Amino acid sequence: MRRFRAVAGAAVAAALLATTTACGGGSPTGGDADASPRTLTYWASNQGPNLEADRKVLEPELRKFEERTGITVELEVVPWPDLLNRIMAATTSGQGPDVLNIGNTWSSSLQATGALLPWDEGNLARIGGRERFVEAAFASTGTAGRAPAAVPLYSMAYALYYNKKMFADAGVTRPPATWDELVATGKRLSGNGRWALGAEGSNLSNNIHQVFVLGKQHGADFFDAQGRPDFTSDGAVAAVKQYVDLMATHRIVAPGNAEYAQNQSLSDFAKGRTAMVLWQAAATTFASQGMDDNEWGVAPAPVRSGAPGRGRNVNSMVSGVNLAVFENTDNLDGALEFVEFMTSDEEQRILCGRYGSVPPVKAAQDGPAFDRPELRVLRDTLATSAAPLPQVPSESQFETVVGTAVKNLFAAAASGDAVTTESVRAELDKAQRQMPRQ
CATH class of the missing domain: 3.40.190.10 (Periplasmic binding protein-like II)
Known part of the structure; x- marks a missing residue:
């Protein structure tokens, strides 16, 4: 687990913990890759029929990331009923992962804690820019007028x-x-x-x-x-x-x-x-x-x-899962590199294909895996008749x-x-x- 300082939004976090039941220390600095830690912790949400199925989907991809970057990803798949409370506890305890999945409907609530890295134009440029993503998916990444608290990972309707x-x-x-x-x-x-x-x-x-x-x-x-x-x-x-x-x-x-x-x-x-x-x-x-x-x-x-x-x-509603970074990760470069990997065209085709979700990355929506009747209905719904929950x-x-x-x-x-x-x-x-x- 990575340790980070308690955030200014601790009161918000405490209020959320009182009402919700759910779906590394040091400041982030740049520097060359050799100076960065070689491990990331990742909390993934339960997308498959059970936790073991998620591990079977994700672990080969995480090994691929390690082979390409030299960064080891320590994976924990968290059940949906536990995920939000685990995240909120992490924002107040000072212990949490580097990268995590969040339900897209929670984006504004978690943004209010101040614990998540804002995806400003500079950070978005690291992963190819906002324009790579379907607009409906980006509508559920945080409060309007503020830098998003996360980026889309899996889209559903x-x-x-x-x-x-x-x-x-x-x-x-x-x-x-x-x-x-x-x-x-x-x-x-x-x-x-x-x-x-x-x-x-x-x-x-x-x-x-x-x-x-x-x-x-x-x-x-x-x-x-x-x-x-x-x-x-x-x-x-x-x-x-x-x-x-x-x-x-x-x-x-x-x-x-x-x-x-x-x-x-x-x-x-x-x-x-x-x-x-x-x-x-x-x-x-x-x-x-x-x-x-x-x-x-x-x-x-x-x-x-x-x-x-x-x-x-x-x-x-615009349904889906977003990918977020705790702002005080001690491996910001590695975390951004991991988000870039998970939202790449290649990985979006692999992961969304295996989970049966719609890729929120536009260029990844081609191919037979996303032209099945179910995915056509879901894709059309997201594009024409879905609305985000209140941000x-x-x-x-x-x-x-x-x-x-x-x-x-x-x-x-x-x-x-x-x-x-x-x-x-x-x-x-x-x-x-x-x-x-x-």
Whole structure:
């Protein structure tokens, strides 16, 4: 582990640690490469079906980097439920890695701690410049008007995955394009121990992703123009109620899904227990659970009416993983060299190809690996109809408190309690009162 001084944003870090549950000493100096340490520590996020799968993907690439540079990379793959708390603890304890993966939705929150290296024009020039990256991916790298806190590494978007056989058995000829169609189709698919749609009511991040998109479709952003929480607007309330009503009113989501956490809905889908799931870059997970590619199809996530696009027809958040450097690394040159390696055209094709994600580097998107039906849908969604989650310092608290509000409402629905506009507004009001004062 590298040691670095405590940052000025320690109060921000402490506030985040109080509310979040997640997805080397010395100053950085230049100098010639021979004077720099020959080791880097890297915290990678869990991208594959398990931690061992990630090590099998990453370790050959890290050895390649060592052969080219003489720098050894000490790898730790950190599970998503632990990653944010581990990062925040590192910003306050003075111990952390040189380079790390972060969920792109956390960029502004982590930027506010002051612990991450700003990617100013000089640092961006070291890796080829901002213009190499897809603009949608760069929109989730930090607060507007400030140097980014990270650079994009893997890009993803949400899509609707469906079981072809279950659709055919129910006489459904095409995937639903609107929410009304999804509910109507869902009622035809539910029954005999099977359910139309999978959800993860105890997965706070997934709850936020879904209700944020529905909020955009209802004209709500959850934050006002000054970055203040606005969780109880009519649009925000309608978005949360619409999502929970898939279980509470329409009964196309199994009540047991209220207790589901990370990836449990994907397992049900792969085993034929549910006919549809809204997820991001799911192909590798399906394959790891024994599902053949020809058993499932993929389509853009639903909108209220018309076709996906900007404004109220946003149908995905900009999902993905960013790569960041702790500002007080004692091997800044090596860390920048590592980021350059990981975001190179060559490595982007290799890593994104193995993880089934969309390369955020434009030049890496060519080739058959990224021309499969799933990747075409995800790539088009990112380019035309995805929006970044609010890039505000309190974003990670937002994920926790509103994600928990949705979890509580799913629990009520699973218990048979009525989910009303008033009960939704009350949960969101409670969530808003837990946010830090601006």
